[in-house]
Amino acid sequence: MAQVSDTLKVKEERAIVMNDSIFNDVEYEPLAPARAAFYSAVLPGLGQAYNKKYWKIPIIYAGMATGVYFYKKQNDDYHRFRDAYKRRLAGYTDDEFQGISNDRLINAQKSAQKNKSVSIIVTLAFYLLNVIDANVDAHLRQYEVREDLSLQPNLEVNPFNSQAQYGMSLTYRFK
Template identity: 35%
Template sequence: MTRSISLGLLLGVLLVSNGFSQSYYYSAQKFVPQNYSLKDAFKDTMNNGSDFPDPKKVLRRSLIIPGWGQVTNKQIWKVPIVYGMLGGLTYYSVYLHVKYHDYRAAFYNLNPDTPNDNRFGSTPDYIPENSNLSALRQNRNYFRNRRDLVYVFIGLAYALNAIDAYVFAHLRPFDVSDDLSMKVSMKPDVMAIAYAPPAPSISLSINF
């Protein structure tokens, strides 16, 4: 009697342990494939286990380095556009800044009401000594205002770079395939009625 109980307990333990190991192996195979590598784990860590990047992460990267969000969204072709826009505006702002300083120095140096101490630098060679003070003032104000406006455009381009990456990261999971039509299907079915035998019917399915 004691021997049969011991054999029964041993058999039960073996069955439970075997079932647990099989279920654990099934769970491991379900969540971690056999060919799962360190590269796949790093990719899942970067993407938070999703095929699509986190929009907030994309926004932060775009604000840190322009174009980084587009790279994260796998839109590398937009990076030259981003840097072309920012680089062109920056170059133009530098040109306007230099012109503004030149005309400011010329207006100060050629104005008889201000001492000729070259406070803002010497007068450039391309500006004649007999230039009209009113024209010099207008040119100075023009280049200063245009430079400040370009600074605003640089800020807008920087923000547009981040907004573009953020919006695309949000829209990326949506289905944008060419097949977005509606499909209607009908098939015979059996409708169950309480306290009565089943009755034949037709089911209508509409898929968008």
């Protein structure tokens, strides 16, 4: 009768395990920038709240409120100048701008109208910057930036012509 022996062989393998620093611990979400921009378009500042950048919300509202404030102020001034000019054309001389000529009142109306337009542009610019900031911030939030990556300015003097040469150096330190 044949004898069967049961033997177990163990093979030992050694490997070096390194943390992969290329990939984030947080899962990549491709729709996060679009979602943040949509939130900011619907309600200014909501995209910044979604990105957890709460400190930007008062800046957005302050910029937009400033534009609205100056629009209202210029609109009121425009109507004051316009009403005074209309009263003068009707023959009245009891307006609040008695020392100002009709030409100056016309120029003041034009200036107030122009400033109203600038105020609208400022308000819209803050609104658009709010949407763009939320989108860009959501994009950048998905990139991992560690301390072992640095960008430093570099200044060297060319030994042949003694002129300064400027540059940037990108340094990555391996652990």
